[in-house]
Amino acid sequence: MNDALDVAFRLIVVFAVFLVLPLVIGQTEHKVMAHMQGRLGPMYAGGFHGWAQLVADGVKFAQKEDVVPAEADRRVFQLAPAVALLPYLLVLVAIPIGPSEGAVGQVVDAGIFFVLAVMGVGVLGSLMAGWASANKFSLLGGLRTAAQLLAYELPMLLTAASVAMAAGTVSLPGILNAFEWWWLPWQIVGAIVFFVAGLAELQRPPFDMPVADSEIIFGAYTEYTGLRFALFLLAEYAGIVVLCGLTTVLFLGGWHGPFGADGLGWVWTLLKIAVLAFIVIWLRVTYPRMREDQLQKLAWTVLIPLALAQIALTGIVKVVI
Amino acid sequence: MSPIPGSGLAKGLAVTLRTMTKKTVTAQYPDVQPELPPRSRGVIGLFEENCTVCMLCARECPDWCIYIDSHKETVPAAVPGGRERSRNVLDRFAIDFSLCMYCGICIEVCPFDALFWSPEFEYAETDIRELTHERDKLREWMWTVPAPPALDPGAEEPKEIGAARKTAEKLAAAEADASTPPGVGTPPGVGGVPPGAAERPADESGPASGQGGPA
Structure with missing residues (x-):
């Protein structure tokens, strides 16, 4: 009975985080992007500097008609947003934010495998949407998503493997327990490769070729309306939370900080996630979209060799010490 | 090529x-009114007391958006035995702002300073016919006409003031000639007296009196 309560409580907390953090990041993106472009961003909704803009957007989306195109593969079309969104919720369960047993939804022994495998499922949602919409723009977007997934999953896996080698475990809390501060310079190349590949997998600008609105309308999401479209958007921001959380845990030492390691571990984790999320937004505002061939070239000729080099470096250092 | 790869990205x-x-740079317009530059062209005001129904504005208007109706009245002779005069009386003066292209030619061409630019711009309507502002409304806009902005330092003197000053100097010189015996001193107004120092405010109320709007 007590166990059931405990599980239920943890799930509720993870679910609350899953609902709140993406909205916070979305609102931050509104404001940061606006100010980086010399604008103010939302100013009206909620009264104070438009803090309730995303709530208002949600209400608007909920009011809209849920249209399924006549030629669409109905069930796959309707299922796709859930497939895109739920994996990020599952990943969030496994990310530890503090050193204690209570600061992680569920300790998964094969943490890295679980996390990367489930994150890959999220992209399936876009593929399903693209195929089921019976729309050429959706199909193009879906295929681009597939190509991008193929290209960027590999460097992500390789760099995660490098961290697992360094720690000697694939469990996420295990990796953090083994973390030393000098891992930071040691794994910095891997961290950058992981972060960039993760951005590409989330289809965030500058890697947003699959949803390039100036060429293929909105890629796989072209035919979606109302709440289902909102779920896709939410999946993107939940993906940012997950990516930043994973980068923090794997490469930036999670709850470790210069001071206050015992009680304030979760603060460090959240702080690092926030900084990384800011960088995600910053990159989006700064860089123009990459062309499809540039995307592939970056993955295969830059990121994968760098990831392999990182693994080699990790191996050498690991043997030496 | 940049010296360091990636420096462009940074x-x-x-x-x-x-x-x-x-x-x-965002202007929060309905909450904060914009700071308009001087001489902003918002709406045209009519100072109808100055209007003589000469029709120059209506005739010069490129898109014919000024409507003027008038009739003639006969004014009895001012002195016994004199001739009766006729005078134009304004019946209707309307500007259709849905046609107006804000060129300002009517204001430039008005010889009696009856038309003025006002910076007010919030007169949008839901019915296009409401955009034809009749005489009363055009007269109301006159209250929003600002005083003309000060001249730039070193700018040429306005023609009206120059003409008034010349007249004043001539008068002063004539008075000086009359009061002093001939041959003594130099005629004032040529070099000594500052240009119309005392006379200027009085003389300014010449043809330019409407410049500042109805005060």
């Missing part, structure tokens, strides 16, 4: 970050 990041710390 420069881009620096630009966005610097912009974020700067003040935004």
Whole structure:
């Protein structure tokens, strides 16, 4: 009975985080992007500097008609947003934010495998949407998503493997327990490769070729309306939370900080996630979209060799010490 | 080619970050009124007391958006035995702002300073016919006409003031000639007296009296 309560409580907390953090990041993106472009961003909704803009957007989306195109593969079309969104919720369960047993939804022994495998499922949602919409723009977007997934999953896996080698475990809390501060310079190349590949997998600008609105309308999401479209958007921001959380845990030492390691571990984790999320937004505002061939070239000729080099470096250092 | 690979990317990041710390350029218009530059062209006001129904504005208007109706009245002779005079009386003066292209030619061409630019611009309507402002409404806009902005330092003297000053100097010279015996001293107004120092405010109420709007 007590166990059931405990599980239920943890799930509720993870679910609350899953609902709140993406909205916070979305609102931050509104404001940061606006100010980086010399604008103010939302100013009206909620009264104070438009803090309730995303709530208002949600209400608007909920009011809209849920249209399924006549030629669409109905069930796959309707299922796709859930497939895109739920994996990020599952990943969030496994990310530890503090050193204690209570600061992680569920300790998964094969943490890295679980996390990367489930994150890959999220992209399936876009593929399903693209195929089921019976729309050429959706199909193009879906295929681009597939190509991008193929290209960027590999460097992500390789760099995660490098961290697992360094720690000697694939469990996420295990990796953090083994973390030393000098891992930071040691794994910095891997961290950058992981972060960039993760951005590409989330289809965030500058890697947003699959949803390039100036060429293929909105890629796989072209035919979606109302709440289902909102779920896709939410999946993107939940993906940012997950990516930043994973980068923090794997490469930036999670709850470790210069001071206050015992009680304030979760603060460090959240702080690092926030900084990384800011960088995600910053990159989006700064860089123009990459062309499809540039995307592939970056993955295969830059990121994968760098990831392999990182693994080699990790191996050498690991043997030496 | 940049000397260091990736320096262009870093420069881009620096630009966005610097912009974020700067003040935004967004004007929060309905909440904060814009600061309009002097001589802004918002709406045209009619100072109908100055209008003589000469029709120059209506005839010069490129898109014929000024409507003027008038009739003639006969004014009895001012002195016994004199001739009766006739005078134009304004019946209707309307500007259709749905046609107006804000060229300002009517204001330029008006010889009696009856038309003025006002910076008021919030007179949108839901019915296009409401945009034809009749005489009363055009007269109301006169209250919003600002005083003409001060001249730039070193600018040429306005023609009206120059003419008034010349007249004043001539008068002063004539008075001086009359009061002093001939041959003594130099005629004032040529070099000694500052240009119309005392006479100027009085003389300014000449043809330019409407310049500041109805005060």
